[in-house]
Amino acid sequence: MTTEYDALLLLSFGGPEGPEDVIPFLENVTRGRGVPRERLAAVGEHYFLFGGVSPINQQCRDLKAAIEADFEEHSIDLPVYWGNRNWTPYLADTVRQMRDDGVRRAAAFVTSAYNGYSTSEQYVQDIARARDEVPGAPEIDKLPVYCRRDGFVAPFVDATRSAVAAAPPGTRLVFTAHSVPLAQPGRELYVAELEEVSATVANEAAPGTPWALVYQSRSGAPSQPWLEPDVGDHLETLHGAGVRSVVTVPVGFVSDHMEVKYDLDVEAAARAEKLGMRFVRVTTPGTDPRFAALARELVTEAQTPGGRP
Numbered sequence: 001m002t003t004e005y006d007a008l009l010l011l012s013f014g015g016p017e018g019p020e021d022v023i024p025f026l027e028n029v030t031r032g033r034g035v036p037r038e039r040l041a042a043v044g045e046h047y048f049l050f051g052g053v054s055p056i057n058q059q060c061r062d063l064k065a066a067i068e069a070d071f072e073e074h075s076i077d078l079p080v081y082w083g084n085r086n087w088t089p090y091l092a093d094t095v096r097q098m099r100d101d102g103v104r105r106a107a108a109f110v111t112s113a114y115n116g117y118s119t120s121e122q123y124v125q126d127i128a129r130a131r132d133e134v135p136g137a138p139e140i141d142k143l144p145v146y147c148r149r150d151g152f153v154a155p156f157v158d159a160t161r162s163a164v165a166a167a168p169p170g171t172r173l174v175f176t177a178h179s180v181p182l183a184q185p186g187r188e189l190y191v192a193e194l195e196e197v198s199a200t201v202a203n204e205a206a207p208g209t210p211w212a213l214v215y216q217s218r219s220g221a222p223s224q225p226w227l228e229p230d231v232g233d234h235l236e237t238l239h240g241a242g243v244r245s246v247v248t249v250p251v252g253f254v255s256d257h258m259e260v261k262y263d264l265d266v267e268a269a270a271r272a273e274k275l276g277m278r279f280v281r282v283t284t285p286g287t288d289p290r291f292a293a294l295a296r297e298l299v300t301e302a303q304t305p306g307g308r309p
């Protein structure tokens with residue numbers, strides 16, 4: 001395959017890989033926000049429940065390998081690099097390695113499927129900042145958001161269909177996504193895309209099953225309004241309406257990282273158990289072959305006339 005791109009960059013959030021990494025990682029994430037040390041320590045306890053290791057870095061390694069295997073299968077001769085916003089391998093270090101390897105122009109596939117500031121635009125800023133740090137850095141084009149693409153949606157559909165088929169009558173679908181401040185730029189488009197994808201998954205996987213889109217993992221000051229309702233509060237509301245079984249779909253996430261493993265599998269599940277509710281959480285796309293193939297599809301489309309991001 002002849003291409004104007006000579007590399008693919010997998011760009012992600014990053015996470016700690018040992019207990020000693022946890023607080024420095026959280027300091028990176030919250031830098032400039034004035035978050036008290038005690039708050040970092042409290043959040044750090046979530047990571048310590050998992051040995052101080054976030055799943056996200058290994059998930060990125062696995063996704064990188066899956067993309068490389070898909071490229072090889074389709075005779076696409078592009079090296080795949082990986083860089084993070086908040087932990088090693090830091091993006092600037094990866095860009096420096098790309099430059100040293102002779103990369104001139106790369107496409108960036110980010111582990112975030114939706115439009116919005118923190119989900120898309122901030123990654124564009126990350127790329128620009130990293131390139132500014134590296135003299136002679138390659139050009140890097142962020143590939144388009146992919147929340148509507150089959151490679152992202154179909155794995156959710158299949159997982160949700162299986163979970164609902166095994167659930168008792170009266171089960172409700174609860175779609176979750178990361179909350180953001182109401183004042184954040186791009187919030188309206190973010191919500192609209194989440195609602196559209198949730199409706200698609202619900203209609204294809206479990207037509208007629210009642211569903212709702214809720215939010216999780218808010219981290220701002222209590223005085224700052226964020227997207228609601230919170231998933232825990234929604235479980236309380238459903239319980240009050242007589243619902244005793246929920247299938248939770250983390251439609252806002254591409255992998256089972258800490259905000260899925262802790263905020264849903266620990267916190268939300270404990271809330272449901274306290275209420276006497278059956279709680280099932282479906283898997284995210286992760287390394288599903290259809291999701292890995294999405295990187296190839298986006299790179300290919302970006303090289304067609306008029307298709308560059």
